[in-house]
Amino acid sequence: MSIVDDQIRRLDAVLDKYQLIAAAVPPAPIPEQENIEVTPTAPSPSDNARTAKLKTILRALSTTGSRPLLRKQRLRDTIALIKRPDDVAVTSTDETDLEWFATGKATVQVYGIILNTLLDQAIPLNESIWYWDDVLGSYAYTGLYTLQTSPVRFLQSAKEVYADAKQRYQSNINVREAAQQSTQTISDAWKEFYGLVQQSIDERSLAQARTRILSPFALCRTEARKKQDGVKKLREQSATAIGLLVEEGLSFVGDEAESHKGWKVTVAKTVALLEGLLTHAKSVKSTFVEYEETVIDFVDAGWDDQPPQLVDKLLHILDVHLPEQEQESQKLALEFGKPSRIIRYWIPTLALFLSGSTLLRILVNRRQEIVAWVRELGATTIDFWYNWVVDPTKRLIGTIRHDENSELAIMSKDSLRSDRESLERMVVDFAVQNPENGTVYTEAQIAEIRTKVREGDLSAVLKAYEKEIQSPAKGAIFGNLVRALLIQVQKTKVDVEVAMNGIDSILKSQELLFGMIGIAPGIILSWLAFRWLRSTFGNRRGIKQMQEQGDTVRLLRNIDRTLSNATPTEEGMLSFKDHGLLLCDVHVLRQRAAAMLPGNRHRDFREDVNDLMNVRSGIQRQLRVVKRIQWAYGKWLK
Incomplete structure (x- = not known):
């Protein structure tokens, strides 16, 4: 169970509470609104069908079972059912309330999908940062990175040379056609093109010799440092988006939210917040502070919508904004993240491929000796087991x-x-x-x-x-x-x-x-x-468990470092960025702890984690919770 599931269950329970409160209040006449026709007559059979349909949608969007978060396609199809046909008018307050509650539950589900997506995008960025730390922290790793990426730089230079030669060759053809001298054999054309390529290489070599005084080793360190800065900036932006979403999205607090109309305003603002987060999270050019201010201004610009408009926005978020944001995030992760496995492992793969025939020949020539050695080893192991253990x-x-x-x-x-x-x-x-x-x-x-x-x-x-x-x-x-x-x-x-x-x-x-x-x-x-x-x-499970234990210690260290270095707000709480970084580490920590801690300890651990995520308690209290987690569960987490 993740923090996203807990968040969805909590918000869904809040909406259920508002629905119970609304059911206990006597229905009032629905006010006249723009584009909404109020008919005071008794509900027709079509109205009853519309109400029954909305109740079915509410049940489908409720968090029942072990998976509170619906799948994206199923959620999209369910939200589309909330839309009211153009020829059907609202006839009762109950129908309007059901539309609002269905829209609110749909907003909770979209909120969960976006939060889960942002967490899945931000968490792997730590591995890229650690990779660039290793590259920049050792000259040996920098040299290995230089060697690994040398084919990529060679291909990039070859493409530039080819493009330059092609452009020059095309220019010469245009000059000859203008001078009516277009007769040229294929061999002459290839000779001319080869000469242009050689000329381009010579010019590029001379230009690099004049302008580039750095070695390829130093250039690779500069490139690694640039990518590391890009990954850190991308992580800060993702963390800010997560912090904004958790603190400002569906924040049912205060007297306004407790009123019959206040929670509806919160739902409308949350839809605008979701749209703003995804719309402006498509680059890393701005700082996280500028990103935060841009999203807040976007939310303040317009949020006074009704369920039909909110449903259209939710569908547009799922169909357009979220896929675009995922594609852009993947593009940025590939640009600034650690190289692909092909680049990192092509050297040992090539060495194994070249030495494979030699290894195979050695195995074939000494097959009898290897078989006898394996047989004797097996007999010795069996005799040892029976004579020194079993007997x-x-x-x-x-x-x-x-x-x-x-x-x-x-x-x-x-x-x-x-x-x-x-x-x-x-x-x-x-x-x-x-x-x-x-x-x-x-x-x-x-x-x-x-x-x-x-x-x-x-x-x-x-x-x-x-x-x-x-x-x-x-x-x-x-x-x-x-x-x-x-x-x-x-x-x-x-x-x-x-x-x-x-x-x-x-x-x-x-x-x-x-x-x-x-x-x-x-x-x-x-x-x-x-x-x-x-x-x-x-076995992979044992190795994976040891790696997870090491990563768990690192997560606790990151949580402590985030809280210690955080710049508190005027209320003494974490900023959006620091809150997002904390949630990323806590999200992974909960998943690791679920596989390491026994049942009773895991329940206690979840209580402590909930105390840790309570940003309203203040940074000092959160730091004390981190220390409690370290001494209370260190036996299993280390």
């Missing part, structure tokens, strides 16, 4: 779900239990077979030994080991030294497994952390690759 992700999900197959473990779960049970049996069997005092252990003593083994106490084995170690050779051959040693080896194995089990418990407690660490490199590399691909080749 770690699956293991991480399994860890979160306590999947036994994905748990980290250094040793199996049953290893420590089986080794402990084996050590317990070995110690108990050794103690039973080799009692300390030679007496057989009771079941209670065996249970006590079993308990001590579970706690790590091998006293029964160690005592026998200490005794056998006194005679190692004898103990090894005839005693239990080897058996005691093997039991201690088993004990060492159990101790090692206990330590490993502790480490296993630590790993299991940090399983999720290790899973995140394992998946992080693949995710980071994939994200960096995606960002690089998007920034290098990226």
Whole structure:
């Protein structure tokens, strides 16, 4: 939704209010006016048909639906229906009021079309100004512009030389005919014409050498500066027209507008304003102040018209003035705007065309290598994705779900239990077979030994080991030294497994952390690759969004600059030119913000924008609104 739609809806609502007020007032006798025949008789069937037709036109011109602004051709056809046939006279006050309301709504629609047209013409001029700023701000860009426009200057010089030679040749023919010497062969004529062309080139070169002491580089800078001034002047004039239209057009304010007749005067003045804006906006020779004064004088010169005359003017505006203004504006934009794409891009296009055969030959000769490289790149990318992103992700999900197959473990779960049970049996069997005092252990003593083994106490084995170690050779051959040693080896194995089990418990407690660490490199590399691909080749939507965010910051800067540098009027408000510049930037800002801000924030943003466009609040308050927009919506607009 744009500011034009909001403006149309607001003005249409004002006219609806006046229509309701008129419906509540008892009808009064219609005064006699020139060219209007008043018939006091009762309305005839034709009168009822005329009233019904006007009501249908009113409904067609009302702002219903999501598109309050009608299309130009449909609007033109609808306005033409308001015209009253010559053989039909006004018979009632209701019919006159309906004609006025239909004319008012038609004026609102034409007002919206012209405002939308002026905005569409003024907004692209900023890009041309930025282009000329780049050309004048860098010698490299100036040199590039000189090279880009060199074919145009060459063609222009060739046309001038051809025109000069043709004029001289025609003069020589006239002299020969006067002297009755018209016999001349085709080859002689071409030789003569070629000589005249060479003579014209020599004279032009000599004249340029005498008069032009500037280089082509300096001449191009002068040309760029001239075009930049022309674009700025054209933008100022367009901004003045927009400011005049918004502030003076359909301005239903004051006691006069509230009266039954005051709003009709406002409609008549607005039609005159529309005509004056389009009539005098066909050149950039005058300053914006002169343009403003000319339009205001045009409005003051004559606006006392009735609906038939207003309808004719609206049709003339749509059929004549608006097309002429659009054509002239397009002509001026082409004259002072940035060069066409053909001029700006003919150098790389020519380079690509000349090197195309070489590039194609390289691709054909190395086709197998390129195909193999692409295939290997694809296989490497797939392996990387599955081995470093998909598989770690699956293991991480399994860890979160306590999947036994994905748990980290250094040793199996049953290893420590089986080794402990084996050590317990070995110690108990050794103690039973080799009692300390030679007496057989009771079941209670065996249970006590079993308990001590579970706690790590091998006293029964160690005592026998200490005794056998006194005679190692004898103990090894005839005693239990080897058996005691093997039991201690088993004990060492159990101790090692206990330590490993502790480490296993630590790993299991940090399983999720290790899973995140394992998946992080693949995710980071994939994200960096995606960002690089998007920034290098990226989809058009992403690139467009980044460009729009940069342009949004620039728009906020332009709005702040317009308000800061504005010259206030006596009432402390913006001038017509500054108001128009503000509306152009706000119009684009609203369109950009609609795609960036979420729904609730966008509603708040529209309220702040409405405060920003309220010129009657004063420049200082508008500047505070700009600061509020910057800190409240900077998260989305930057």
